[in-house]
Amino acid sequence: MSLKSIRLFWNIFWHRDGEQIILLLMKNKINTIYQQTERFAEITKKAIISGNITRAKRCLDKAEQLFTTGTQETKSVIANIYVYSVSTFMEYRNCSIANLFPQNLRKEYIKQITAVGV
Numbered sequence: 001m002s003l004k005s006i007r008l009f010w011n012i013f014w015h016r017d018g019e020q021i022i023l024l025l026m027k028n029k030i031n032t033i034y035q036q037t038e039r040f041a042e043i044t045k046k047a048i049i050s051g052n053i054t055r056a057k058r059c060l061d062k063a064e065q066l067f068t069t070g071t072q073e074t075k076s077v078i079a080n081i082y083v084y085s086v087s088t089f090m091e092y093r094n095c096s097i098a099n100l101f102p103q104n105l106r107k108e109y110i111k112q113i114t115a116v117g118v
Contacts, residue, residue, distance in 0.1 A: 033073070033074070033077050034077060034081060037077045037078065037081040037082050038081055038085070040059065040062075040063070040082060041081065041082045041085035041086050041089075042085075043059060044056055044059040044060065044063075044082075044086050045085070045086060045089045047059060048089070048090070048093070048095065049093075053100075056100065057100060060086075060100055060101060060102055060105065061102055063078055063082050063083075063086075063102075063105060064102035064103075064104055064105050066078050067079065067104055067105060067108070068104050078105075078108075079108045079112075083105055083108050083109055083112065084112060087101075087109045087112070087113075
């Protein structure tokens with residue numbers, strides 16, 4: 001795991017409610033990019049459950065930013081942990097993925113569901 005990946009991931013959260021997320025990640029001693037991504041997916045899912053679609057959309061937009069500007073490692077983690085976790089949850093809850101997922105995350109989701117039977 002590169003230091004650049006960790007810095008990019010942490011820096012992305014310094015936005016409105018970002019301080020709360022950083023404090024939560026630090027409090028729970030979540031320090032690997034994989035643990036951070038799992039926790040970030042959980043935060044997104046909780047926003048959806050509570051009906052806070054604005055916050056969920058902000059989380060998805062931040063994940064999109066990480067996916068499009070991050071290192072190859074960051075992109076891989078967002079695709080394999082975040083997109084998979086959130087999309088599986090949304091399908092289970094019958095949420096419309098097309099309306100919430102930003103363009104690049106939606107493309108990654110489509111790649112994942114079309115590769116399942118291969």
